[in-house]
Amino acid sequence: DVKVTQSSRYLVKRTGEKVFLECVQDMDHENMFWYRQDPGLGLRLIYFSYDVKMKEKGDIPEGYSVSREKKERFSLILESASTNQTSMYLCASSPDASSPLHFGNGTRLTVT
């Protein structure tokens, strides 16, 4: 069974801090994704990666960056956290464009 693991379930950070959200998948999937989930807005794509060191902007990349140095790991970076980045962050992976996504359990980030 595919496992997507997000390193933290809950995080509390202060405004201006640099924040790293880590995601690891164990199925050698090519594609990895970071979504943000907010009530009434559904899931919005922040960034995705289709190969090591490759990344593409999603619909809301502002204020975020990503890193994919190894195939199994995809990191989301908030360079300077702000209160409007308080949200649930979901990582997902898939082997290719036509395959379903496998999701982690999410990281609930609170920025105070």
Place this chain on the structure above:
Amino acid sequence: AQSVTQPDIHITVSEGASLELRCNYSYGATPYLFWYVQSPGQGLQLLLKYFSGDTLVQGIKGFEAEFKRSQSSFNLRKPSVHWSDAAEYFCAVGAYNTDKLIFGTGTRLQVFP
């Protein structure tokens, strides 16, 4: 550009009643379509998917969905809802020429005994 609309934010049904959750998509070619379910505090789990072929697809937990190209819809149905089906349901659309998957805003299902 792809887009997905789930017009119902919140639906309440009685246990044992039938269920239909609506999903409309916008895309020029034949899309890939998915339904996911999210239980409280969990990630999303795939219920079913449509790529091509038979327009009525069966999924897990007794769910099914029908692709109607003329209506740009992919509605999710279940003939008899169980209390454990209470969750949030997301429709999503993808395409063969992109790795992106676009999600709707979700429908929260509440089930009364």
